[in-house]
């Protein structure tokens with residue numbers, strides 16, 4: 001059995017005649033957090049749409065959770081879950097009702113127990129019976145994540161999960177994501193917040209001009225740049241410095 005949750009080889013995608021992905025290669029290990037970074041319009045959402053079967057690739061070989069995506073998209077859909085950039089929850093229903101609806105749609109057995117466990121896990125027990133219209137942005141995002149992982153998917157896609165959240169709520173969200181990984185879920189993340197990738201990701205890939213420029217752990221990426229000296233203290237490069245350096249080199 002492969003230890004990979006995702007394997008992408010020579011992925012290509014054009015919109016009309018405009019190429020966006022020009023031979024993308026990367027891998028995501030099972031049980032890890034993978035962060036895909038790239039500037040606006042680099043093609044991150046396009047990759048997520050392809051991996052979640054919402055869009056077809058033009059070329060390439062893609063495996064998701066050990067299944068060939070092109071030949072068995074239905075089997076892939078059963079193993080994954082996607083949280084979008086817009087919080088996908090119904091404002092009129094309560095938190096509990098939203099979760100129950102998802103449990104019903106996914107045909108989960110023992111729905112009541114599953115919903116209660118989920119409310120507890122995402123710290124929403126007290127708010128469970130309130131309409132979502134009364135929730136804060138952070139609470140809605142927690143509920144959105146709770147709905148995403150209901151039914152224990154193997155792999156979860158989080159497209160910019162902390163957009164619009166204040167720093168405190170973002171920290172709480174990072175804890176929730178770490179908890180998901182502890183529970184054995186693989187997390188595929190896109191983010192504009194490089195600190196988020198630095199804090200959470202086991203492996204980071206930088207997408208630029210249609211290709212992955214680098215993929216590795218934070219330590220491997222740090223090795224790309226020589227450490228800077230600040231007075232007598234060695235300063236490690238931040239992910240932001242690495243990102244700007246590798247994308248600028250490419251543009252030269």
Ligand SMILES: Nc1ncnc2c1ncn2[C@@H]1O[C@H](COP(=O)(O)OP(=O)(O)OP(=O)(O)O)[C@@H](O)[C@H]1O
Pocket residue numbers: 015016020038039040041042043044045046047
């Ligand atoms: N349906 C479409 N038709 C034509 N062009 C598209 C379509 N969807 C995306 N594009 C273009 O493809 C490129 C990649 O878009 P994509 O949304 O994947 O980027 P992204 O990295 O997710 O960007 P952002 O960080 O801004 O969300 C952009 O230039 C975008 O304009």
